[in-house]
């Protein structure tokens with residue numbers, strides 16, 4: 001399969017003035033009639049053939065301006081030669097047959113539990129009909145659906161319906177990737193929203209019968225998202241209806257199809273008994289994310305797939321802002337940075353590193369990555385920090401005014417900021433074109449009453465990019481005096497050179513610096529800091545992110561010393577955490593975060609970045625030892641904390657209650673290390689919510705107890721797919737290193753291990769890949785098992801197989817024996833006959 005390059009972009013040869021689609025639905029023989037009104041594109045002068053994308057289609061008929069023709073077709077396209085095309089506008093009508101019931105890749109039109117649904121991003125529409133399947137070809141769609149199923153949905157507004165049919169009209173021109181169709185026996189939970197200009201919008205969350213009572217939170221999140229976007233961005237919704245549909249078989253989280261968002265059911269359905277607090281927060285964020293795409297993605301879309309970060313980075317940034325406003329902004333920021341480091345820093349440090357705006361790809365589905373999404377959002381956060389809030393608002397208003405209806409580029413986006421602020425952003429643009437996480441070395445000096453901070457940036461080599469240029473880095477800094485008072489409140493230092501110093505005068509004593517407050521740039525801070533200084537910041541920093549960060553850095557220092565030098569758990573860390581955890585003036589959610597230790601993969605990444613070879617077994621043991629020491633250090637006060645955090649109030653998913661539950665569960669986890677599991681068993685039996693059940697089960701599994709509770713959980717939830725996914729992944733992610741692969745083998749033998757379902761595959765095989773010490777066990781059993789399953793899934797669902805294959809992206813970090821084993825598995829995957837281009841591209845990049 002060939003590589004596509006950004007530099008080769010050309011507009012499409014023709015423009016599309018209108019699209020009329022008729023679907024006659026049948027599981028194994030759906031007929032799709034497409035009437036496409038074309039005219040030559042003045043941006044491509046001269047005469048050109050018309051080449052439409054199409055894959056897996058059976059062409060039944062084709063007419064040009066009403067005359068039957070026989071176009072040239074191959075496996076990927078339909079072509080009409082230039083000499084056979086009129087020089088002006090013309091209409092092409094095709095009829096094709098497709099088989100949604102045989103579509104296991106879940107791309108195009110497919111079936112999930114008897115329901116028809118679509119997934120067209122990025123290039124799925126070509127599996128539905130012949131079409132110029134690229135985001136810069138935008139058109140108005142009219143859709144007719146014929147089926148006996150009771151609910152027939154598509155994009156836009158409903159225009160008419162009768163027995164066995166329905167018609168939809170979308171007044172907003174859109175690219176084909178935003179097309180959607182759903183047909184099924186569905187029930188809705190409905191509401192309404194009045195936009196600020198007075199438009200009444202009917203809202204529906206469609207689910208399988210029986211699930212209606214689990215949609216309230218999704219609907220409420222949607223209404224809050226609509227209101228927030230009006231208030232904060234001044235943007236309102238633009239159709240009469242907004243439909244959300246939950247499906248069980250879905251490759252990703254959700255999809256922002258115009259007026260008809262389709263969701264993985266795990267990000268819609270929630271009740272206190274079935275969803276954890278984390279699920280609630282994620283549902284709120286994903287509902288908001290998809291809704292926000294209506295402006296950032298749909299009204300203004302991408303010119304080509306290289307510009308994916310234009311819609312994804314901005315929409316993630318906006319959903320982070322929204323979640324911060326709905327919940328504690330500080331806690332959300334910490335959680336977002338934890339996720340960024342776990343996924344994006346990991347990607348950026350390995351063979352799959354690529355720029356936020358890649359310059360080439362084989363399979364675009366492989367570029368829906370943490371770099372495009374999360375680093376893309378961080379880049380926008382930096383832009384906002386650099387220009388300030390008021391200028392950001394002006395720039396966004398200009399962006400919406402100038403580009404509404406466009407298929408835009410990163411150049412368009414940056415130009416808007418340049419025009420709104422007068423700044424030159426050519427150096428800033430490097431954040432889009434250069435991969436890798438910059439390392440920021442910091443030194444400080446106190447001489448003659450002048451405090452100087454000197455920063456040096458290192459931009460590491462990444463695949464295909466051996467050398468880099470200095471980037472613009474906004475560094476938010478505050479200074480504290482030795483009493484813990486803030487003597488210099490947060491200021492932004494704008495670093496533009498490879499090395500740069502900033503002076504602070506007028507201070508009475510050498511200050512303690514709080515650097516990179518709020519994580520103002522996605523960089524690795526490299527500064528040798530004494531444990532006492534980290535403990536000081538953990539106790540006093542007024543910036544909540546950096547306060548947490550001080551504790552995290554201290555924990556990492558301790559763990560690195562334990563793993564590499566056999567050191568003991570440090571008292572500085574234990575005392576610092578104890579002070580925060582029992583400080584009643586602090587938000588419980590924040591205290592819970594301070595109790596959480598760095599993940600094992602994060603530790604391996606940290607050790608590798610320090611140019612050492614991580615040992616997964618030792619990291620696992622050190623982490624466990626730290627938890628044991630913490631449990632002893634926090635002592636009896638932990639019990640009081642645990643008891644006092646239960647106020648007996650009825651369940652609410654709000655952030656306040658969720659924070660108290662998080663702290664209570666963290667306390668339970670530590671108490672369980674000392675009581676052999678008595679309290680956790682009791683907590684499991686009395687649990688009033690899924691958060692509490694999972695919290696108690698995790699505590700038990702961590703001390704290798706809980707067999708009865710594990711069985712009881714499975715008996716109770718055996719018929720509930722989403723809850724059983726939690727059960728599978730909980731068991732595997734808590735398995736001991738040597739046990740993880742054998743346990744996975746046993747669980748894959750269960751009748752309900754439906755590996756064709758992406759959620760189930762991820763909750764089992766993905767969970768093994770996420771059990772750091774288990775996946776990287778020196779036996780190689782983890783590598784082998786994951787590779788076996790990737791090979792098995794790939795022919796059915798290449799997208800999900802390719803995504804899960806990133807489990808191997810860190811293989812170069814480890815010792816020679818592990819590297820040899822992992823590499824052998826990757827090479828074995830490559831020898832598989834009929835390997836998909838998706839998985840091949842990933843494996844080849846990982847081996848390069």
Ligand code: HT7
Pocket residue numbers: 119121122251252253254255256289290293312365368799
């Ligand atoms: N924009 C959506 C991306 C997406 C997707 C991409 C490839 C394959 C399947 C997919 N499902 C959804 C989701 C989003 O970012 O909002």
Ligand code: ZN
Pocket residue numbers: 289293311312315
């Ligand atoms: Zn998105």
